[in-house]
Amino acid sequence: MTDEMDCLLNPRTIAIIGASSSSDKIGNVLVKSLLRSSAKIFPVNPKHDLIEGIRCYHLISDVPDDLDLAIIALPAEKSYAEFIKVADHGVKCAIFVTAGFSEMGNHGRELEKQIIDYARSKGTRVLGPNTLGVYSPITKIDTLIIPAEKSPRPDGGALALISQSGSVHVSMLEKASSMAIGISYSIGLGNRADISEIDMLKYLADDDRTRCIALYLESFSDGRALIELAKSITPKKPIVAIKAGRTEAGSRAASSHTGAISRSGDDIVDGAFHQSGIIRAYDDEELLDYANALMLMSESKGDRVAYIGSAGGVGVMASDYIESEGIGGRLRMAKLSDATKKALSEVLEAFAPLNNPVDLTASSSPSQYDGAMHIVAQDQGVDMILLSLDMQPPMMDDSVFDYIKSWAGLGKPIVGTSTGGDLAIRTVLKMQKLGIPSYPSLSRCIKSARILYERGKFLKQIGNKGSSKTHPI
Numbered sequence: 001m002t003d004e005m006d007c008l009l010n011p012r013t014i015a016i017i018g019a020s021s022s023s024d025k026i027g028n029v030l031v032k033s034l035l036r037s038s039a040k041i042f043p044v045n046p047k048h049d050l051i052e053g054i055r056c057y058h059l060i061s062d063v064p065d066d067l068d069l070a071i072i073a074l075p076a077e078k079s080y081a082e083f084i085k086v087a088d089h090g091v092k093c094a095i096f097v098t099a100g101f102s103e104m105g106n107h108g109r110e111l112e113k114q115i116i117d118y119a120r121s122k123g124t125r126v127l128g129p130n131t132l133g134v135y136s137p138i139t140k141i142d143t144l145i146i147p148a149e150k151s152p153r154p155d156g157g158a159l160a161l162i163s164q165s166g167s168v169h170v171s172m173l174e175k176a177s178s179m180a181i182g183i184s185y186s187i188g189l190g191n192r193a194d195i196s197e198i199d200m201l202k203y204l205a206d207d208d209r210t211r212c213i214a215l216y217l218e219s220f221s222d223g224r225a226l227i228e229l230a231k232s233i234t235p236k237k238p239i240v241a242i243k244a245g246r247t248e249a250g251s252r253a254a255s256s257h258t259g260a261i262s263r264s265g266d267d268i269v270d271g272a273f274h275q276s277g278i279i280r281a282y283d284d285e286e287l288l289d290y291a292n293a294l295m296l297m298s299e300s301k302g303d304r305v306a307y308i309g310s311a312g313g314v315g316v317m318a319s320d321y322i323e324s325e326g327i328g329g330r331l332r333m334a335k336l337s338d339a340t341k342k343a344l345s346e347v348l349e350a351f352a353p354l355n356n357p358v359d360l361t362a363s364s365s366p367s368q369y370d371g372a373m374h375i376v377a378q379d380q381g382v383d384m385i386l387l388s389l390d391m392q393p394p395m396m397d398d399s400v401f402d403y404i405k406s407w408a409g410l411g412k413p414i415v416g417t418s419t420g421g422d423l424a425i426r427t428v429l430k431m432q433k434l435g436i437p438s439y440p441s442l443s444r445c446i447k448s449a450r451i452l453y454e455r456g457k458f459l460k461q462i463g464n465k466g467s468s469k470t471h472p473i
Contacts, residue, residue, distance in 0.1 A: 004125050005203040007092040008195070009136055009185055011039050011068035015060055015091065017082050018073035019043030021051045026097065026145045027073045028052075033148065037140040040065065060089050067091040071133065071143055076100030076111060079129070083115050087122035094119070096129030097145050102191050103130055116193045125199075131190025132166045135173065137183060138209065146170060157182015158211035159295045160204045162197055164189045165244075168216045171284050180432040181292050184209035196221035198229060205233045212295040214287050215241040215278075227276045234277030235464045238294040238455055241278050242287050243269050277458050279451055286447070293437040293448040297413040299456035302383035304334035305449060306376045307357035309388025310364035310396075314419055314442060315357030318386060321446045329450045333357070340379040347371035362393045366400035373403075377410035384449055387416045387436065391427050404434045413452050417445035 014034055020027035027045070031052050034041050041054065042063045048056040057063050060070070060082075070091045072079055076098055086094055102109040112129060119126045127133060133143030137156040142148070154176035161176070161183055163169035169188040176183055184207065187200050198221060204210045213233075220226055230239055246266045273280050279294070281287040305328075307318045322328040333356050336344075341354040348354070348371075349363045358376060360368050369389070376382055389400065407414060416438035418427035424440060431438040439445040 004092065005195075005199060007068040008095075008125065008127060009134055009141070009187070009203070010139055011093070011141065013042065013065050013067050013069070014039045014141075015042045015044050015057075015063055015067050015070040015086070016073065017044050017060065017070055017086065019045045019048070019051050019056060020073075021048055029145055029147050030071055030073055030097075030143060033142040033144070037142065039068075039139070039141060042067070060085050060091075063089070068093065070094045072096050072098070073145070074098065076104075076108065076129070080111060080114055080118075084118060087118055087124045090122075091124055093125045093127065095127045095131065095133040095143055096190070097131060097133055097143065099130040101129045102193070112191065112193050119194060126194040127187075128190035129193065130166070131188040132169050133188055135183075135186040144170070144173075152177040155180075155182045157184065157295070158209060159183045159291050160200075160207070160210040160213045161186040162189065162200050162204075162213065163187070163216040164192065164197075164218050165216060166190070168242075168284055172214070172216070172288060175284060175288050179288065179292065180429045181288060181295075192221055198222060198225050201226070201229055201233060201239075205229075205237065210237065212237060212291050213239045214291040215239060216284070216287065217241065217243055218245045223272070227272045230276035230278050235459070235462060238291070239278045240281055240287055240291045240294065240451075241273065242281050242283070243273075277462070279454060285444070289439060289444050289448045290451045292432075293415060293452055294455060296435055296437045297415070297452055299459055300384040300413050300449070300452040301456055303331050303453050304381060304383045305331050305386055306334045306336070306379070306382045306384070307386045307388065308360070308369070308372050308376060309357065309386075310360040310362060310390045310393055311388060311419060312357075312359045312361070314388050314390075315359050318388070318442055318446065319357055321443060322386075322449075327443050327446050327450075329454070331446070331450055331453060334379070334382045336376070337379050337381055340375055343375040344372060347375065363395065364390070364393050365395040366397065366403060369400055370403040370406070373407050373410065377407075377412045382412060384452060385410075385412055385414045386445065386449060387414055387431075388442075389416060389418050389427055389431060390420075391418065391423055392420065401430055401434060404431065404436065408435060413449075415439075415445050415449045415452070417442055 016030050018027040019031050043051045043056040044060050046058040070086045101112040135142050161172050307315050322331045336356050352361050416431040416436045418424040428438040428440050
């Protein structure tokens with residue numbers, strides 16, 4: 001299994017069937033993208049001798065090297081004949097990046113079956129068809145048919161993405177890039193004719209690069225196997241998942257989209273996810289927000305949250321959100337000890353309130369933030385800190401970011417936010433890059449904090465002490 005999936009995710013040699021010299025062709029986008037990778041590239045097209053300055057082979061049988069991966073960028077009707085040559089050459093894995101298979105009805109379904117039957121007879125694993133394929137920023141393996149100039153790719157990190165949908169795949173990558181969330185791998189399953197979410201989860205369970213897994217599915221290839229596998233993974237690695245097609249209308253849409261047929265009632269899915277420790281999200285924003293928090297922070301040991309910021313009104317809204325059923329779920333505002341309040345009085349301005357939310361006021365400075373963070377983190381009645389880092393006050397400057405590294409060792413999970421316009425967005429990204437999961441929206445921040453609590457509750461229920469990390473950086 002590991003060797004098979006390594007040939008897909010970390011290939012050393014790649015053939016591109018249907019490579020092209022025309023910039024408006026998929027085969028050309030693939031060549032350009034993969035030339036940036038660590039792999040050795042072999043374009044294959046009988047009409048060309050050179051593509052993008054490297055030799056183009058007329059037949060795959062002309063390629064002198066063993067091939068880990070072949071990407072087939074041909075119309076569906078031409079794919080089967082070319083795939084026979086690929087499989088006969090001994091290629092270990094193949095990706096079909098074009099559509100026109102089982103999602104299009106009986107004819108496409110039969111064509112897809114012929115490909116998979118032949119693949120199995122030769123021992124070749126197939127991803128797709130109807131998939132964008134894979135992206136690995138560490139090795140720069142990028143089989144997406146959309147140019148990076150149009151669709152930014154995220155940097156390397158510890159979140160693995162799996163998607164049954166190509167559009168959701170692209171959306172997740174672009175959102176991860178815009179939020180400075182680093183990924184280990186991103187895998188598009190497409191029609192899932194051979195390689196499924198089960199194969200990918202088995203690989204990622206033992207992958208040292210990956211700390212958290214985010215999953216988008218419209219149906220299950222094997223629901224029972226997924227839940228049993230998740231039970232073995234979630235005690236050590238969080239899984240966040242969207243199960244789309246929850247309604248009758250959504251199920252019909254899934255069938256025409258990826259050929260998926262949803263057979264599970266939504267209540268059953270909810271129960272199975274809860275039982276196995278999978279955290280459920282309902283859109284791609286929630287999926288990445290929750291996974292981001294779980295990737296960067298340890299679980300919360302309890303539900304008591306302390307707010308630290310300089311905007312009093314934001315602190316009031318945060319208090320409402322934290323203790324509301326819809327956003328904060330079962331979180332509650334922590335009650336600060338007398339010792340904590342006394343220590344804060346020695347750090348903050350005389351007129352600053354000494355309660356939770358901790359309001360540094362508009363006189364806040366980087367050293368006050370640092371002092372408040374260290375003091376509140378020592379309070380045994382605080383399980384988690386919500387940090388609203390506001391850069392607008394006159395005493396605030398970028399030196400506050402120098403303190404963030406020391407907050408990693410405070411022993412309490414931290415989630416961050418900043419409110420406002422462009423300055424706030426830049427602040428969120430800086431905190432994110434320093435290892436604090438951060439969000440440009442207070443509600444998103446608190447929902448993600450709630451997930452850290454839910455993760456801690458799950459680990460406690462199964463008797464797992466959980467992670468000792470408070471920060472991966």
